[in-house]
Amino acid sequence: MSTLQKTRKLIKRLFIILGISFAVIIISFVFHVIQVNKFNSQERYYTPDTVSMDVIADIHPRGMLTDSWEKNDAFDNMVINGKIYEATIVNNSKCLLTDWQLKVYVRESCWINNAWNGTMEIHQFKNGVENIQTLDLRDYNASDITLDYYLAGQDLLIPLNSGDYYIYHPKTGSDSGEVPIKSTSELSGQSNIGFILYSLSGDNDLSDYVMTYHLTKSYFAGTAGMIFVVLIPAWILLIIVSAIIGWIILGFESTVNYQTQIIDDMFTICSNLADEKDYYHKEHSNRVAKYSKKIAEAMGMDKHDCNVVYYGALLHNIGNYAVPERVLGKSTKLTKDDEKIVQIHTIKGAKLLENVKMIQLAPAAALYHHERFDGKGYPMGKKGEDIPLIARIIAVADAYDDISHDREYRKKYNLEEIKLFFKDNSGTWFDPLIIDVFLKIIDTIEE
Secondary structure (H helix, E strand, C coil), X not given: CCHHHHHHHHHHHHHHHHHHHHHHHHHHHHHHHHHHHHHHHCCEEECCCCCCCCEEEEEEECCCCCCEEEEEEEECCEEEEEEEEEEEEEECCCCEEEEEEEEEECCCXXXXXXXXXXXXXXXXXXXXXXXXXXXXXXXCCHHHCCCCCEEECCXXXXXXXXXXEEEEECCCCCCCCCCCECCHXXXXXXXXXXXXXXXXXXXXXXXXXXXXXXXXXXXXXHHHHHHHHHHHHHHHHHHHHHHHHHHHHHHCHHHHHHHHHHHHHHHHXXXXXXXXXXXXXXXXXXXXXXHHHHHHHHCCCCHHHHHHHHHHHHCCCHHHHHCCHHHHCCCCXXXXXXXXXXXXXXXXXXXXXXXXXXXXXXXXXXXHCCCCCCCCCCCCCCCHHHCCHHHHHHHHHHHHHXXXXXXXXXXXXXXXXXXXXXXXXXXXXXXXXXXXXXXXXXHHCCC
């Protein structure tokens, strides 16, 4: 077979590979679109008991000097107290917060007077009959009101009793500032609504509420979306360049070797670009990955399993994207509240990695690396060998990296202190079999 024939065969294979890769990209993108649509269509809920890093909803008195007052002209021989309450909706996610509404259950008798900027859907129950009406309390005609109500001068008072509830529907429109709510990363991300309540005491218990909402993200947002933003243009560029190179090679046999070198260089550039885009190569994760692989090798694992442990360890802290910088960068010891926030990174990391097919144990590494052998870890409280082996290995490497480096609130441990730490925690925090192996190689772990 001549050099030209070999070259043609090589080019044919190259375009077959490019065609297959394009099909893989398109199929992957279709699945990605399905996942994004599923994410966008999911109805979500926020209550006072919800722990969320993405969305926060809070109802509280506005608190200014003029935001509470007495009213003595509403009822004979009875003074009622008015107060302005504010509901703050904060979107800390990287998505648009859409289709939200706030439902507040009434725990004690009161009168609702006003709300802004949206409308109030009020549910009154009387003698077992529910009366429902949606009103713009800033712009209404009293004769159109079907609910029980009072008029005290210019003030509308709609009575609400325990068991009644009202739903705030935000004002729509791009100028409303209420729907949609952008992310805080876009220097927006917060909406404040207000309403006025009257009661005898002046204090209303508004701790029973639920906000329903959707989070909507673009197909090209997030890590997966950005991959397609890079892959699709890169593929188009590659096919164009490859076609040009192929035409040159087929037209000028004498330049085949030169053109082949160009193709090799292109793939090298693409490979280097991929490495540069690798978010997870951070110094801590690199060290933990190195230590984890050495432990796996010392345990007699084959090369493939050692590599799985290595790459799983590289990604074990990927969930830190969900932890606020004010917590991650804290120079003092974390408070209990901080620790609760930090613990979220295990679940977030596992969720992000659940579709990573090439490293199937990566989600387990992210989710379980803070579990303890005695079952007192988090987030699932798994115990003993119920904890995946990769997570038990990473737990040792992670702890070693932590105590072998200085922290703002403590000095790093010396070698003897490190050995004593792992001996003391063998069987409780860590798998004793892994500790036995680790202590045998600890003198060479940094090499």
